[in-house]
Amino acid sequence: MGIFNKSNQNKEELTLKEFEEAFDLYYTSIRNFLYFKTSQEGLAEDVAQDAFVKLWETRHSINKSSIKSYLYTIANNLAINQLKRDQLKYKFQNLQVERSNNETPEYLMEVQEFDKKLQDVLARIPDGAREVFLMNRIEGLKYHEIAERLGLSMKAIEKRMSKALSILRTELHRKV
């Protein structure tokens, strides 16, 4: 995390160089988080950029050691506002699935069907639990990392993961 951990610099204004470093470190994960939350590709990119604009606007007063959680908080709030305003429904309409061409057509048909069902179920997992689950499974983040980013306790993350897994198991078992 480089410069953002040096306590003596935390009170100073965020420099252009530090802003660039923050982008390199956090933009992709913030945008992915927003995508897990909204399922809207364009919206995720727009809101992620808006979060960085807000970061730059508050560069005079920002505590550099909390930039990461600050960005996630802004991104989360902006996304909630946007979803409310546009009354969007979560749907993984653009999530692509990579499959090998070496499989038999029957197998491929079966997994494609499973993928579709999976995406349907993911769409029904409540807000909060879904992005935590996907951050863990797609981004490979550990529970404590997710907790740190979202400003939540480990227990809250475990609970959300458990909830997401429970819904997935139940719904997919029923459908398979």
Place this chain on the structure above:
Amino acid sequence: MTEGNDIESRIDEAISNLKMPFSDSSTADAKEKLMMMAEESQPVFSINRRQKVTWWQVAAAVALLIALPFSLYMVGNVSHTNGSNIAVAHTLPDGSQITLNPGSKVDYNTMLWWRSRKVNFEGKGYFVVNPGNEFKVKSPHGEVQVYGTEFTVWADDNDLWVHCSEGSVGVTHADTEIKLTKGEYTACNDGELRAKCKLAHKGFYKPRERGDVLEFENTPFSAVIQELEHVFETEISYTLDHRLNYSGSLQSENMMESLDILCQTFGAKFEAKPDGSISISE
């Protein structure tokens, strides 16, 4: 393997194949856009409005404001004395030039030069002034206001001589100003500014070096003596009428030969005294 575990591994397998719909170029575009926004919004001077201003910061700022003009003045002060035994040219901040005779001194302030071209001067110097705003030469016995371009100032603790070679200059002493045009000179001796005199010889007061021929044309005798005193660095006293004029050439290398020629013209004679000074009498 239980049925639950089977579902979970299928979920994990399916999820591991999911691919985010973002390209690398979209990230690069976002970065370019954001960095441009940040660069454009950066002020030249950043002021943190939330920062508290303490009393000592105010005191420091006030002290700085008070000390700044003085510091600028001190930093900009230039003093130059020609310590050599030949005439030396000195260039002023605006490119104007002074040729300083040995022992002459000039001082001025480079920080204030843009506002006022003013030099303090002692000794003998030949000024070539570039066009611009007001240019003044201050000496112990008066001030020279420059309207033209080329002139000679010859100033010491007792006297001030000013000769204009090109353009015009004003010489001020005790609220009296005499304006000189090309070829004219005036002097301030014994606390009084003399009426201007015309010198036919254009280059009379131009700096000379040893070896130069001193050419005079209808030049007042007193002025010839002044010139010889400075060229030979000796005192010359005389009993002849100072209103006499002299035309002719004298050698700057040989004092005795020059004095001999000058005295022959007026039927006078000269005598070298033990202290090195010269006395001319009828």
